[in-house]
Amino acid sequence: MTDLEIATRITPAPIREIAEKLSISEEHLEYYGKYKAKLPLSLLDEKEVKKSKLILVTAITPTPAGEGKTTTTIGLVDALNQIGKKSTAVIREPSLGPVFGIKGGAAGGGHSQVIPMEDINLHFTGDFSAIEKANNLLAVLIDNNMQSKKRSLQLDPRKVLWKRTLDMNDRALRNIVLGLGGTNGGIPRESGFNITAASEVMAILCQSKSIADLKERFANIYIGDTVSGQAIFARDLNAQGAMAALMKEAIKPNLVQTLEHNPAIIHGGPFANIAQGTNSILATKIGMSLSDYVVTEGGFGSDLGAEKFLNIKCREAEIAPKAIVLVATVRALKYHGGQALKELETENIEALEQGFANLDGHLNALKSFGVPVVISINVFSSDTEAEKSLLLDYCEKLGVAAALSEGWAKGGLGCMELAQKVAETAEQMDSSELKFTYNLEDNTLTKIEKVAKIIYGAESVILTNAAKNKLRRFEELGYGNLPICIAKTQKSLSDDEKKLGRPQGFEVQIRDFEIAAGAGFIIPIAGEILRMPGLPLVPAAEKIDIEEDGTITGLF
Known part of the structure; x- marks a missing residue:
């Protein structure tokens, strides 16, 4: 049975009933049909945020199809609620790029999904459309100013950095x-164009803490330079007000539900290989204002989503997780141990053992933050008993709590042991003080070196001449004290996607830099990272259809 077939067999509860579980009165709901609603920012309560237990879900280096972080997140929330822990899932909105491309939707899977699955994976509440419009408004204002004779800022056409977006x-x-x-x-x-999830407007939305903050961040967007070398910002075009007005509704998080009728808040959707890879600060903190536990996630492996969640988002929001769930799968470990993708459903104990090195790398990186880790072994039907036992035994030898997670097949019931271990770990965590990988006072190169060595396991970092020149410009503009958001392949702990497992003795090459001045971070670029992906040979879009009665088929 497909994810869509499972989702459509469950009748969603009216969204007001989900809101009641969070003690949200109906007057605070802005309905988008029967099963979706926007939440006002007034629900954020900093006192309650401090009481809530935040759980971050991340993963080892994934295979191309992913290892089930969202499925684990949803299953864990359903299981926590079953054991009496008032819990909410807070996750990102899917981008249409992956939905129609190779990965499909991002609403979880099997019996651990958020619904209405079709709406969430398609247009949802229009947030991505608003982000596109705000981004492209600035692009239009830039070109209009360049065309003007009376009001021209004398922008150098060769030095305009801002691009248009399309999801x-x-x-x-x-x-x-x-x-x-x-x-x-x-x-x-x-x-050129960037995909919406990779745009700075998306990053700004997810870093903003209020409408005033959103507007100020828009004002600080660095556009490019004049012919005389003067830096120009969005505020020089008076763009921030209109851009923020377009985001009036999009800044509000969205309330939906899991298949087991537990609350889920969905908001924002930056990719983790080229942006910060996590939902909005507002969504996370509103979830924490309303729940004893909030389970959220960072995109791709811990070297990307988790590192950026902890070093960028947590620093800005002044929050910290009580526990980190590291999702591992037998198939991904076999892949990192040398087994071919097309053979991952075949038992291979030797490859599994060889792949343990990748798990070790991620564990070491996460331990550097001072937050306890629980390993979730996301079970696939092809996993053999021998493989699962070997992986559990290995986790026990490492002294790390671990549990099988069967959320796809069983929903919350398949994650009960995981929920118990996560709750026990979180409740034993006395301090919420994170050990950041770097200090903001460190220079940019030092920050990159610390992430590369501590998180990736690199030997050294080198900058190309082009990167050095770009960094020098950004530091002249006063951006040297910002956090860094390294753009890097998700397919390896290194910057070379062909280096599987746990690479050793490698150097990370930074070939370029970008600045997200509004979002508040510098982007060192390692390798060839595309801000506008392409479709695969056989795109998922070819399987999607709609029947005469409006039923959508082929979405996964």
Whole structure:
């Protein structure tokens, strides 16, 4: 049975009933149909946030299809509620790029999903559309100013950094030429599109703490330089007010439910390989205001989503998890042990043992933050008893709490042992003080070196001449004290996607830098990271259809 078939067999509860579980009165709900609602920012209560237990779900280095972080997150929330812990899931909104591309939707899977699954994976409440419009409004204002004779800021067309966005995998738009010249054709220049999840507007939404903060962050967006070398920002175009107005509804988190009718808050959707990879600060803190436990996630492996969650989001929001759940799978460990992707359903004890090195790498990285770790072994039907036993025994030898997670097949019932161990771990955590990987006072290169060595296991870091020049410019503008958000492949602990397992003795090369001044971080770029992906040979879109009665098929 497919995820969609399982989801459509469950009748959702009216969203007001889900809100009641969080003691939210109906007057605070802004309905989007029967099963979705926007939540007002007034629900955020800092006193309650301090009482809540935050749980971060991350993973080892994933296979191309992912290892089930969202499925684990949802199953864990359902199980925590079953053992009497008032819990809410707080996760990201899916991007249409992966939905129509290779990975499919991002609403969990099997019996551990959030619903209405079709709505969440498609247009949902229009947040991504608002982000696109705010982003593209700024792009339009930039081109309009360049065309103007009376109000021109003298922007250098070669140095405009801001691009347009589209929430679709469209490689044809990565690099384009804008304008046809002449009186009405616009200034010709090179530009391109980013996918919406990789845009700075998305990053800003997820870092903002209020409408005023959102507007200030929009004002601080660095656009590019004038012909005389002066830096130009969105505030120089008076863009921030209109951009924030377009985000009036999108800044509010969305309330939905799990298949077991427990609360789930969904908001924001930055990718973790090129952005901070986690939901909004507002969604997390509203969830913490309303629940004893909040379970959230960071995208891809712990070297990306978790590192950025802890070093960027937690620092900005002044929050800290009480426990980290590290999702591991037999199939991913076999893959890192040398077994071919197409053979992962075949038992291979030797490859599994070889793959343990990848698990070790992620554990070592997470332990550096001073937060206890629980390993969740996300079970697949192809896993053999011998493989599962070997992995559990290995976790026991490491002295790390571990449990099998069968959320896909059994929902909350399949995550009961995991929930017990997570709750025990979180309740024994006395301090919420994180040990950050770097200090903001460190120079940018030192920050990169600390992440590369402590989190990735690298030997050294080198910067290309182009990267050095770009970094020098950003430091001249006063951005040297910002956190870093390294753009890197999700397929390896290193910056080379071909290096599986736990690479040793490698160097990380930073080939370029970008600045997200509004979001509040510098982006060192390691390797070839695409902000506008392309579709695979056989895209998931080819399997999606809609029947005469409105029923959607083929979505997964």
